[in-house]
Amino acid sequence: MAGSAGGDRHRSRPGLVRAHLEAIATAARRLLEPPMTMPIPDYGDARVPGYRGVVLFDYDKCIGCSLCAQICPARAIKMYRVPGDKRLRPGYNVGRCIFCGLCTDICPTDALSESIVHDRVYDDVPSMDMDPVDWAVWSRRVLEEERKPGRPLLRARVDPERGLVYERVDAEGGPVAEEKGEER
Template identity: 45%
Template sequence: MIIHLKLFATAVKQLLQPPLTVRWPEERRDYGDRLRGFIVNDRSKCISCQLCEAVCPAKAIKFHLEADGRRYPGIDWGRCILCGYCVDACPTGSLQHVNNTEIVWTDLDVYKKPSEMDPDDAAPLPGTKLLI
């Protein structure tokens, strides 16, 4: 009986506190300057050194040949863990975190299935298993 009263008291206490979530998109949270948001590439600064691809622990960055004949990094947001290693490794400051956490994809076709990826991309990371 005492356990039930403790549970009830905890529930009532939680009901009286303000909610932890916000009513997005009407309300926005301020995460401050230390937020590691999404990563953008300023192509005018990119020298295609591929250091960002080399340091990415999630293997989320692959370089692609563009129409101008240069190679630029592309980020697979399904793999990126926003660790910032690529931003730190970039010698020209081409890659930067932006203070934006509200990127939404409405088209599920932007996500690659393992059968559509390059063989190296489709392979699970060492120490993990692919569960698809």
């Protein structure tokens, strides 16, 4: 325990045969327990509440203050000139984003928000670099996917016996009673 003089490791040392048997028995007991991993891709990860994923942009709420581009540590957000718009608007490069969420913290109008998604697939590298309009359209699509997930969702929970266990939840995070989910 903390603060003890230490070096008491020899006192509790069991005999050679017993130690071998204990090691094998301890490992063997674990064989019977279900795995602790999440069954991806059959299930999606529902994430914890407040998870920081890709940043979503609401064009209508933006006032073009450029604070997000200034605070972005990875320079993932840059200001663009949009035709027909007097102010500069932020564009977003997902490939550079480190999901720190500082842009959403400093946004004075809630135009930026975090989604719970970070593991999306992109066709090519240029499609990861979005101008303000692309970003706003893409954000709406991500939000829709978030509301209607393509696969059943599981949420991790700490269990005192088994470490992490997963339970079925719906898109809002409410529990879903299903035998498959309980089993996991």
